[in-house]
Amino acid sequence: MAAIVHETTHIEGLESLVQLVVGRRVAVLTGAGVSTDSGIPDYRGQGASKRTPMNISDFLNSELARKRYWAGAHVGWKSFSQAEPNQGHLAIAAMEQGGIIEGVISQNVDGLHRRAGNSHVVDLHGSLDRVICLECSQQFDRVSIEQQLSDENPWLEELSNIVLAPDGDVDVSNFNEVTIPACTVCGGILKPDVVFFGEFVPAKIFAAAQSLVKRADALIVAGSSLAVNSAVRLVDQARREKMPIAIINKGVTKGDRKAAVKLDGGTSPILTALAHELGSGYLYEDIE
Incomplete structure (x- = not known):
């Protein structure tokens, strides 16, 4: 230590x-x-971002919302995962x-x-370093999901001047072009193993x-x-x-x-x- x-x-x-x-x-x-x-950063402190975090209802019911989330989450992951205690x-x-x-x-x-x-x-x-399938409950290491996102969306790697949110998310404007990963076991929806707003x-x-x-x-x-x-x-x-x-x-x-x-x-x-x-x-x- x-x-x-x-x-x-x-x-x-x-x-x-x-x-x-x-x-x-x-x-x-x-x-x-x-x-x-x-x-x-935090959600409510001085200088905190005014962005709205992902809501579980939007994530479950809208593919576009899932694209928005995974685009921003991928762009922010590098900075978020490199933070030190x-x-x-x-x-x-x-x-x-x-x-x-x-x-x-x-x-x-x-x-x-x-x-x-x-x-x-x-x-x-929860913890952002784990990803779960909402259909079959299979768990994945976040690193493997990030690799899929990089392979399928190389243009995301070129984004700069990002503003990181407390949940590791970043606002990405052209997220509708994103190809999002699916469960390799059943093809189900993947979600980070964290509690979204609106979840218990x-x-x-x-x-x-x-x-x-x-x-x-x-x-x-x-x-x-x-x-x-x-x-x-x-x-x-x-x-x-x-x-x-x-x-x-x-x-x-x-x-x-x-x-x-x-x-x-x-x-x-x-x-x-x-x-x-x-x-x-x-x-x-x-x-x-």
């Missing part, structure tokens, strides 16, 4: 966050704000390895928590998230505005079980009034400082 760089700067509210965590088993719920320092991801992994964090429930689809070193991750909304989180996945919260004594929400119902339900679960909740986010969230501690700021410096204060310093290079 790469070393975490810790800068000794004052962070308002850090002491309260440390006190909330000390002696407790912690679950962490992360949102898009955790990955912005890796170059992946940032200091916030590494700090969360260090705290899991140090026995401070029980595990991570992530609303992100980038897989960066696992790449940072976390072993217990619930991907609430699979019951087994949400149950795993609830179980992680149940085993914890405290919940940290990092980089999420809590605009999605599944995330709010997990926060409400923690509140019902009378566990303290900490929120780390730039700007207001829907859970602020439920939090014992709220730190308004970037997740990377705050999580890095928290891990350092809690004694995960063997993974750090201190800069005075």
Whole structure:
């Protein structure tokens, strides 16, 4: 694992966050704000794209919508897949390895928590590196699907000046020319193994998230505005079980009034400082 760089700067509210965590088993719920320092934008933060993400109804009922999705997803995949874990991801992994964090429930689809070193991750909304057939349930590695898209649509490789979205998508104007891949087993519709807008989180996945919260004594929400119902339900679960909740986010969230501690700021410096204060310093290079 790469070393975490810790800068000794004052962070308002850090002491309260440390006190909330000390002696407790912690679950962490992360949102898009955790990955912005890796170059992946969020949906609602400052400078976020105003584009509309793919809706499951459109994807299922319109071949043109599927062409639009796969064209943009293919163009954005190279940048998305090359994103690296940032200091916030590494700090969360260090705290899991140090026995401070029980595990991570992530609303992100980038897989960066696992790449940072976390072993217990619930991907609430799935992961873009997997593709599934909606007819026969066959699973494919995303790399093989990307190769098909490249072979059948070489002109997509020439597009530049792309604006990446949080789900790895990009707006492509002439998507009606795209040839989209089909399942090599049954010829069915292929879809990335993620929850589109309008879909429900699979019951087994949400149950795993609830179980992680149940085993914890405290919940940290990092980089999420809590605009999605599944995330709010997990926060409400923690509140019902009378566990303290900490929120780390730039700007207001829907859970602020439920939090014992709220730190308004970037997740990377705050999580890095928290891990350092809690004694995960063997993974750090201190800069005075």
